[in-house]
Amino acid sequence: MAAIWVYLETSPKGLTKASLEALGEARRLAGEGRVTAVLIGSGVGALAETAGYHGADAVLTADDAACADFNLDVHVHLMRRALDGTGADLLLMPVSIHTRELSARLAAALDAGLAPDCVGSEAVEGTVRWKRPIYAGKAFETVVPAGNPGIVTLRPNNFEAMAADAGRRAEVQPLDTAIDADRLRLEVREAVAAAADKVPLTEAAIIVSGGRGMKDPANFALIEKLAGTLSAAVGASRAVVDAGWRPHAEQVGQTGKTVSPVLYIACGISGAIQHLAGMSSSRTIVAVNKDPEAPIFKVADYGIVGDTLEVLPLLDEEFKKLLA
Ligand SMILES: Cc1cc2nc3c(=O)[nH]c(=O)nc-3n(C[C@H](O)[C@H](O)[C@H](O)COP(=O)(O)OP(=O)(O)OC[C@H]3O[C@@H](n4cnc5c(N)ncnc54)[C@H](O)[C@@H]3O)c2cc1C
Known part of the structure; x- marks a missing residue:
């Protein structure tokens, strides 16, 4: 494939793991073709080098204090500017709360196809087919997003990042960040950072999740203990979030976060379809439930x-x- 673009996301620790996975997939699919990454943020310029180590041939950096907080309008404008006239074949983005909106807005703006939440790919005669779960993970479909570029979002933990090669150098170019104020309809008033010591739920390789079967909010100490042992993130069903036992940020499912860790341990969770919608593409699912007929066992x-x-x-x- 000739030209693959990758939208990269950062955290205070650097490029996110899911971004490195998207870069790795782009590199794998591009073969001898070109992988171009886009980095938008404040103080992100230094990460262009890292993107090169992990597979980018070129990196466009929009490094500006005005881009410190994620503003959807700004990212749509800058991505359109970056892609304009390039004839890119594919744009890959890691799945995140931000790219859910950004990918949809870009697809509409560029009149492009969008394949969200992909968990696998297959190159067949110059076309890449993408595998994605449908019907809350009950089935998979294979899709080819049309357009230049076709847009694909990749669920974390399903694609391989490339091992860092410090000998790889990417060509780095600045991307003009000036946008007329009257073209921006959104203003970010405040961004509240998540606790830095916690493993982000959507990127965690292991999640230990609890539901109403935990009986009491204090019993989540058992979930936290196991999560600590496994360096895992803590998840929750909506029942316990609605009950005020756990914060909404931990909710997994249709109205919470979509996760696809390598290992998902569901404790006292029935396996309602809305919960499965958020976790059924996990690579290995372990369920603990006192009811042998609980629906969670069908996906475990x-x-x-x-x-x-x-x-x-x-x-x-x-x-x-x-x-030990
Ligand atoms: C529009 C909509 C959106 C929704 N979005 C979401 C969502 O995003 N995420 C989500 O999770 N839900 C969502 N729900 C709610 C969903 O339908 C279920 O009500 C919810 O997932 C149930 O949570 P639960 O499994 O913790 O509780 P329950 O359904 O009450 O299940 C508790 C389970 O624990 C087991 N259990 C009890 N005691 C023990 C014990 N001591 N040891 C072991 N097992 C035990 C029981 O056998 C049972 O299977 C949504 C619902 C709607 C209508």
């Missing part, structure tokens, strides 16, 4: 029928031994 790779309050400490003990 491993099931433990038992009281989660008894099983969680045993799991923690066994994982501690394994990891």
